[in-house]
Structure formats: structure tokens, C-alpha cells
Amino acid sequence: EIVLTQSPDTLSLSPGERATLSCRASQSIDNTYLAWYQQKPGQAPRLLIYSAYNRATGIPDRFSGSGSGTDFTLTISIVEPEDFAVYYCQQFGGSPPSFTFGPGTKVEIK
């Protein structure tokens, strides 16, 4: 099973700053089956990025994804007040197919 680790655990930023979140896989992820989700307190997660760099419908272009193989990055170019949340990466793969999530990175107001 592929294990995902995320860093940092917590990112303290002020609105207007740039956020860089990392997701590392224990082995290479086939076909860049890597997604990012945002979860705010008391809410369900929301799909932000899929296939490593494709934005989901309605996601602002300040969110971008990059990476391949074992190292992936979510970047928020200019953090807005509504972006403070927990961000999870997720991969799909293996035989039988399975899904795993990273432990999450909390983006908090500095």
C-alpha cells in the first residue's frame, strides 16, 4: 500500500502570502493519480485538484498543483481568508485498487 506523508503539519500564514504544501508518496504513483482536497471545520472535503495539476470545476486559479512520481505540491499563490483550512492529498492505485489519503496540512492564520 502506498503511504502518503504531508508537510508541514501546520502552515501559519497571513492573507496575501503564498502557500506551498507538500505530499510525498512511499512509491511512485502511476498515471499521476494524485488529488488534493480542502476541508473547512464542520464541512465535508472538497475536490480541488486531480491528476496532480487539473483544477476541479469552480476552483479559483490561485490554486495549482504540480509534481509526479513520488513528490507533489499544492500551491496557493495568494492566500485568501477563505483558504484557511486543512488540505489532504489522496492517491489511487495498486492491485486490488485502493485509495489512500495523507494526514493533512492545516493552513492557519498567522
Next chain:
Amino acid sequence: EVQLVESGGGLVKPGGSLRLSCAASGFTFSDVWMNWVRQGPGKGLEWVGRIRRSVDGGTTEYAAPVKGRFTISRDDSNTMVYLQMNSLKAEDTAVYYCVTDFSRAYFGSWGQGTLVTVSS
């Protein structure tokens, strides 16, 4: 607009059973694979299992921790998906989300979740 509404959560004793329901609307339900994802209190996300479309055989896949204890089913005529949970353990305590498939590898739309607490 996609709507997913879970119900059936509650308090159950270890070893007990519970069935969760998810009412879907706003999309062509029979065309979509469906998932259950859970989140333990203060914890991260964990995929539970999924069910394919009926035209794809309606087959299911499960995560290792629940395989053999949980069963997912669907009723396309009533646009419902179910999660039957047997032999429940304390570690099954979580909010359970009903989630649509997205491109067979991701999770698209999420319900608001229903809380299952396994405790004596």
C-alpha cells in the same frame, strides 16, 4: 445541483450492526460509481469502499480494515446507496460520508456525513 444526504448513524455497541443510507439527487445516479469515506474524530480521511454502476456489474471493493464486515449496495430505482456495517469495533467510530466517484480515481461530490459511534 448534486445532493447527497446520509442517514442512519448513531450509537451502537461493539459487535453490533448498523445500516447507513444515502439519498442521491441532482444527477443521473445510475451512471455513477459511489463511495463511502469515513473520518474518525479529529482524524484524517479513510476510504471505506465503492460500488460500480449496475451496467458495470454493480461490483464492490473494500478497504482492508472493513472487508468481510461491511457491505455496500445500491438501489438505482430509488437513487439510494447503502452501507451495511456488521461486527462493529470501536475503531469504526467516525463520520461516514457518501461520495460520488470522479474519473474512477477521485472523490467528486460529498454528503454532509453521518456520525457512527461504537461504544459500550
